[in-house]
Amino acid sequence: MSPASTGAPTAVGAVPTASAAPDPAPTADSDSRLTPGGPGYRRMSFALFLAGVATFALLYSTQALLPLISGEFGVTASEASWTVAAATGGLALFVLPMSALSERFGRRTVMTASLAVAVSVGVLVPFAPSLGVLVALRAVQGAALAGLPASATAYLAEEVRPRALITAIGLFVAGNSVGGMSGRVITGWVAQEWGWRVAVGVIGLIAVGCAVAFRMLLPTPRHFKPGSLRPRVLARAVRDHLANPLLRRLYAIGALFMTVFGGVYTVIGYRLTEAPFGLPQGIVGSIFLVYLVGTVSASTAGRLVVRLGRRGALYLAGGTTAAGLLLSLAPTLLLVLLGLVLITAGFFAGHAVASSAVSKTAAHGRAQAAALYQSAYYVGSSAGSTVGAVAFHASGWAGTVGVGVLAVVGVVTITAFGSRAARLAARSEPVPATR
Template sequence: MLDRRSIGVAVAGATNFLNLYTPQAILPDIARDFGVSVGQTGWTITAPLLAVACVAPFAGTISDRLGRKTLIVTAAFAVIVPTLLVAAAPGLQAMVAWRFLQGLLLPFIFTVCIAYIGDECQGAAGVRAAGAYSVGTIFGGYAGRMICGLGTEFGGWRVGFLAVALVSLLGAAFVALVLPRERRFVPLEGGLRSALATYLSHLRTVRLLATCLIGMGMLFTNVGAYTYVNFYLAAPPFNLSPGVLGLVFTVYLVGMVTTSLSTRLTIRIGRRATLLLAVALDALGLVLTLVPHVGAVIAGLALMSGGLFVVQALSLGFIAATIRKAKSTAVGLYVTCYYVGGALGGVIPGGAWHHVGWPGVIAVLLAMAAAIATTGLLFWRDPQGY
């Protein structure tokens, strides 16, 4: 049975990811309402990812000095404000600006939660808490898209964002009440010079940089696929409505299953072999989406998601196993690269979409899958177990 810490970080993770990818299911509606192109709406996804990438390294450093729970709860409540402002945005530029502000706040949930788990949950409790957090993030990513999609179906996209804001408020209140205050936190000593020395040390660690590239590729693929598949499925021969597009993200939940299975598989066959299987699952799913049948597209997205979330779990596990000092800062660096990849994934496949359509997007994402597999084979040579 999960304890209060595990439940608290799971809901915090869900609240974080509830807000990050919210517009993906309704991009066609935003483009139509504001009279802008498909490519321009991609900035509603890219803007918060860029903001997260900018802030993530500093969120870990600030947390190492100020504490954990207060930052998590404050950020969870604060993110509701830009969510409401997005719902009232008069145009795309204002929406992008408020989405960027959301992204500035979210690392104080994501990065700090990981540090909280490392401080407060030891041994088996840490494994359970990390697993609960991962499941929470996956569910939150699914729920944000679904809630906004269904809200748009029944009342327009502004109602969709209002619904997400309400659920975010409930999540923040739950975390404030349930998550225990940290007891083992020890403030990090040293000034700016000490912090810079830590970052420079990490930047000289080749295995960490390789893992950052793998994480970057993972989110590039995830964001690229789930951004442009909406336009693919909203057009003939599918013609799916916003509400149905939101439900398509139910396939995200496959990641909850594959993530829980990946640890046991890694112990049995090794990290690199598991990575190759995950990337193969991702590639198979991408190719399957080319079949012009909605069932095949959904099945392909499910396989892709199952593979990608294993890649994410493996990456975080590799950092935990190989980085000995300043793990929070290392995670912050990883998160920065991770969200840079996501930001690029919202924009770069747009050129392929414009010229070739969905097959062009798939070609770009398959090339990224090959890059992830190659990087893991070359640099994940760690003799330790998972």
């Protein structure tokens, strides 16, 4: 999905790099970068939109199908959830290395290679003979997909004029959202008729088409300046960011919010296909249309911060998420759906606030700061998918809700600790001398 923008999905799908800063003060006439209405801009925008669709459709392609995978392989929800956790975990581990490779070999090269590997694996996934092989393939797929969030926003920052950058990033983010949502919806309906293998195969073929069109449409970069792979520089930036208390809190908040979200949406299929609801697979897949609520809440997060401050917005997001979790315990389908709406709205708002704060807080090495947030975010996704499924196996939906509530309590506690630290820091500032 960066976390370095004011909207949540950008944080999910893009990692800006420090080298992505525009050249110093180009004039409007001399600036040869892309701009809306100019040659190449539409091709570039559509190409990255398709890349976003392919990335997130592949990344979460098995999430809506877990009950069917459990049934075929005779495994529990917690075991089947590894098909999601392995992909997001692979992405989390490889975001930093991929960001470094894009600095050396170029954004388009890394994105193209990443998509090529990911879609190739996607074509093999339907033929996995066992759960172990399926999980291994998904881990490789997630690691390959790490090259997209590590490179896409950097490409845009280098090739698009600053005034058009937010719009261009928005189109890429739209691809992320559409891919994540449509992948789950499509697999749900296809699987209902032909099974989960055909469903993930269809997603794989769609991703192949997106990858081919992406490579054909994306303009050749004209402003990329290759750097060298210097592990010491990377390690120093990572060390500095992890030494920053505020950044550590933001990373933890992002991971905890995603723990809630990953757990809920990994297990919700089991909840809705079992009694008392007994919904068919196609309807369960369509539940992911609730993601549209997240798009709205993420877009309003900036206004929440203006009115309530960053910590106030985080408190509100955490409270909304917790209310949704508790409401989803109801045995009524309408109330469960309303609970999912609140969980989704709260998650995306909180994620938007935390992710945008990362880029504002990092004084240098913003690429690495954002990549660390990405890693924490997807570690949270993997943990939520696994722990939420284990809790469901042990205690039903109430167990998954309990894990989510504990994560929200963690968010509120960390935010309160940050508020206290800020007050203490303000008190310790020297008072200006007066004459």
